Amino acid sequence: MTKIEVKNISKSFGGKKVLDDVSFTIDSGDFVSILGPTNAGKSTLLKIIAGVENPDSGQILFDDVDVTKYPPQKRNIGVIFQNFALYPNLTVFDNIASPLKAKNISKDKIEMKVTEQARILKIDALLKKRPNELSGGEAQRTALARALVKDAAVYLLDEPLTNLDYKLKESMKIELKKILQTKRATIIYATPSPEEALVFANTVIFLYNGHVVQTGGVRECYTSPSNLIAAQICSTPPMNLINTKIVTKGNKDFLDFEGKLELDVTHLNLPKEEKEFVVGVYPFNLYLNPKGGNSIAIPVELELQEMAGSEMTVRLRWNSSSLVMYVPFEKELESSFKMYLDPTDFFIYSKQTGKLITKYKKSGA
Amino acid sequence: MAKIVLENITHSYNKDVPAVEDVNMVFEDQTTNALLGPSGCGKTTILKIICGLLKPTKGKIYFDDEDVTGLPPEKRNVAIVFQFPVVYSMSVYDNLMFPLLNLKIPQEEKKKKVLEIAEMVGLSHVLNAHAPRLGPAEKQRVAIGRVLIREPKVFLFDEPLSSIEPEKKAVLKTEIKKIQRKLKQTTIYVTHDQTEALTFAEKVAIMDKGRLLQFDTVENIYNKPAAAFIGFFIGSPGMNIIDGKVKDGSIDFGDFVFKLPKTMKLPSGLSDVKLGIRPEHVEVSTVEKSGWYKFIVDAYEPAGKGFGIIHISTDHHDIKVRSEQMVDEYTPIWVNFPTQYIHIFDQNGMRVNV
Numbered sequence: 001m002t003k004i005e006v007k008n009i010s011k012s013f014g015g016k017k018v019l020d021d022v023s024f025t026i027d028s029g030d031f032v033s034i035l036g037p038t039n040a041g042k043s044t045l046l047k048i049i050a051g052v053e054n055p056d057s058g059q060i061l062f063d064d065v066d067v068t069k070y071p072p073q074k075r076n077i078g079v080i081f082q083n084f085a086l087y088p089n090l091t092v093f094d095n096i097a098s099p100l101k102a103k104n105i106s107k108d109k110i111e112m113k114v115t116e117q118a119r120i121l122k123i124d125a126l127l128k129k130r131p132n133e134l135s136g137g138e139a140q141r142t143a144l145a146r147a148l149v150k151d152a153a154v155y156l157l158d159e160p161l162t163n164l165d166y167k168l169k170e171s172m173k174i175e176l177k178k179i180l181q182t183k184r185a186t187i188i189y190a191t192p193s194p195e196e197a198l199v200f201a202n203t204v205i206f207l208y209n210g211h212v213v214q215t216g217g218v219r220e221c222y223t224s225p226s227n228l229i230a231a232q233i234c235s236t237p238p239m240n241l242i243n244t245k246i247v248t249k250g251n252k253d254f255l256d257f258e259g260k261l262e263l264d265v266t267h268l269n270l271p272k273e274e275k276e277f278v279v280g281v282y283p284f285n286l287y288l289n290p291k292g293g294n295s296i297a298i299p300v301e302l303e304l305q306e307m308a309g310s311e312m313t314v315r316l317r318w319n320s321s322s323l324v325m326y327v328p329f330e331k332e333l334e335s336s337f338k339m340y341l342d343p344t345d346f347f348i349y350s351k352q353t354g355k356l357i358t359k360y361k362k363s364g365a
Numbered sequence: 366m367a368k369i370v371l372e373n374i375t376h377s378y379n380k381d382v383p384a385v386e387d388v389n390m391v392f393e394d395q396t397t398n399a400l401l402g403p404s405g406c407g408k409t410t411i412l413k414i415i416c417g418l419l420k421p422t423k424g425k426i427y428f429d430d431e432d433v434t435g436l437p438p439e440k441r442n443v444a445i446v447f448q449f450p451v452v453y454s455m456s457v458y459d460n461l462m463f464p465l466l467n468l469k470i471p472q473e474e475k476k477k478k479v480l481e482i483a484e485m486v487g488l489s490h491v492l493n494a495h496a497p498r499l500g501p502a503e504k505q506r507v508a509i510g511r512v513l514i515r516e517p518k519v520f521l522f523d524e525p526l527s528s529i530e531p532e533k534k535a536v537l538k539t540e541i542k543k544i545q546r547k548l549k550q551t552t553i554y555v556t557h558d559q560t561e562a563l564t565f566a567e568k569v570a571i572m573d574k575g576r577l578l579q580f581d582t583v584e585n586i587y588n589k590p591a592a593a594f595i596g597f598f599i600g601s602p603g604m605n606i607i608d609g610k611v612k613d614g615s616i617d618f619g620d621f622v623f624k625l626p627k628t629m630k631l632p633s634g635l636s637d638v639k640l641g642i643r644p645e646h647v648e649v650s651t652v653e654k655s656g657w658y659k660f661i662v663d664a665y666e667p668a669g670k671g672f673g674i675i676h677i678s679t680d681h682h683d684i685k686v687r688s689e690q691m692v693d694e695y696t697p698i699w700v701n702f703p704t705q706y707i708h709i710f711d712q713n714g715m716r717v718n719v
Contacts, residue, residue, distance in 0.1 A: 166601065170602050174666055177664070178664070194669050195669050198669045199666050199667060284672075285671070304542055306560055306563075306564045307559075307560060309559050309599045309600035310645050311601075313560075315535065326671075328645065
């Protein structure tokens with residue numbers, strides 16, 4: 001296990017800044033997820049930590065030792081990339097054994113380690129096959145076994161499940177997590193999928209356009225994304241954002257939703273100098289039926305009803321806002337219908353700075 | 366517009382294993398249909414047979430009542446939108462105009478039609494752009510527009526969204542759906558993506574290993590899957606399938622026994638069965654309840670959607686259930702299978718309860 005410090009790392013390719021002054025610390029033995037959309041800089045960051053890419057500036061420290069100039073083989077790291085390449089001319093056994101052969105390890109010990117790792121990943125029956133005889137899932141398991149067969153202090157995983165079909169993903173998620181838990185190692189898992197980050201990590205680092213936009217415990221980051229970008233990254237479909245304005249009537253302040261809803265926010269003491277706010281609400285906090293005593297009915301127009309098997313992703317229009325709700329599987333919805341929401345699920349962000357100001361609370365609560 | 370009938374279609378690429386076997390289907394006029402299944406299920410073979418790129422080894426295909434089995438593609442008036450959008454090296458306007466060039470209608474009318482279609486597929490603002498320079502989503506709009514303008518009898522989509530930028534998919538989906546509603550052409554949408562199939566089609570055909578397993582409404586596919594495979598394939602996570610033996614009005618699973626409701630009629634002589642129940646339909650309790658089954662929590666998988674998936678097991682069975690409450694690993698949990706959500710399949714995985 002290794003403590004990893006990333007200090008002021010910047011990197012550009014062809015004049016384009018891919019990482020811009022990225023800093024964070026990962027505790028020894030922690031499970032960390034780097035969560036961000038495509039092109040956020042995740043892969044570059046992992047490559048720099050692994051030592052296969054050099055930063056333009058900044059440092060990487062392993063247990064307080066500056067390893068920025070160390071070659072990959074001196075860093076004791078296991079790496080699993082999204083596009084795993086198996087050696088086509090080698091059997092599954094030899095593919096898995098390949099990282100061990102470079103070291104001075106006895107044949108018997110190699111055999112034992114490979115068989116053990118193959119058993120854990122349920123590919124022990126395939127050891128004599130060649131990559132072209134494997135299904136996508138089997139090939140991915142072989143790549144995983146190869147990465148995990150040597151005991152490393154740090155494992156870097158770059159979207160290891162992204163290229164698998166969704167049924168395989170379903171079964172691999174928890175399995176992979178259980179395997180990683182048996183390793184006494186620091187684990188960094190890069191993914192664009194908030195669901196995967198939630199499953200794999202204790203700590204999450206939100207990366208966007210080469211910048212860290214929030215770090216913290218997984219649960220805390222999901223339950224209160226600290227800014228508008230984090231709010232968009234931490235959910236699929238992304239959090240709904242609605243533009244609102246402050247309207248003052250007498251001595252009371254209201255958030256005005258295009259004249260269709262007014263929410264008393266006097267007691268929240270929003271910054272006086274700001275008049276515009278963005279209200280965020282998660283797709284799963286919009287309902288087809290009233291939920292709890294604070295529910296408000298909102299008439300909306302249906303745009304698209306996507307059936308995702310067990311659920312529906314419903315895209316709808318409320319005034320000028322396009323919203324998404326995530327509800328249980330039901331039959332065809334009407335072209336206009338009522339949805340229900342609870343203002344206590346609202347996050348209120350500053351339109352100017354994008355920062356989270358507060359979650360909505362009822363007066364007196 | 367046309368009704369499409371597939372009659373006893375079998376096709377083999379080599380002599381041993383047929384790629385599709387004895388497929389019978391009727392796509393009614395003006396309906397939207399999907400062909401769904403994992404890779405290798407035979408859906409692309411069916412698509413090729415419908416558009417005439419393949420002549421089936423056995424069986425017949427009809428458009429309305431005309432036998433088109435021997436007709437080449439160009440005589441069938443079928444249009445296809447492919448996974449990788451095909452655009453010609455010319456402006457968007459000229460791409461859309463292309464299919465009209467040789468038609469004997471007035472120039473003014475052609476122009477009007479191009480503008481109308483451009484509007485429909487959301488390309489009005491880029492008519493003068495050079496089509497190959499557009500992004501994948503826009504190129505696919507061009508491909509769709511060029512197909513629409515021909516007014517084909519049958520509209521085929523072959524994984525049209527697989528190569529589109531993720532952030533542009535939702536909008537394109539919304540628009541394809543709108544166009545379908547408006548034009549009411551006979552449409553067949555081929556995909557391996559359950560969400561796309563269920564979203565676009567009124568009726569979905571599910572194929573596996575060359576056979577048609579079910580061709581039904583979206584609701585029935587979800588609520589009454591004809592095979593255990595379908596229950597598992599549709600839904601995320603898929604349906605739990607638990608092996609057991611029928612004994613005196615109950616199913617014995619080794620660790621627990623499910624009492625069959627009196628109203629449920631099963632064929633006599635059934636012994637080995639599979640019980641299916643969706644994770645979202647299992648009732649869950651962290652405190653003991655009489656008559657419920659005791660499982661142990663193996664893992665809790667947060668879904669970030671207001672609920673999580675709990676992986677639970679007994680000595681002999683692993684299942685997944687859904688819970689809005691977080692639970693700890695290795696703690697006991699009690700579950701109940703409400704009878705209205707139970708599916709029973711035979712040994713071969715075919716549905717037996719009504």
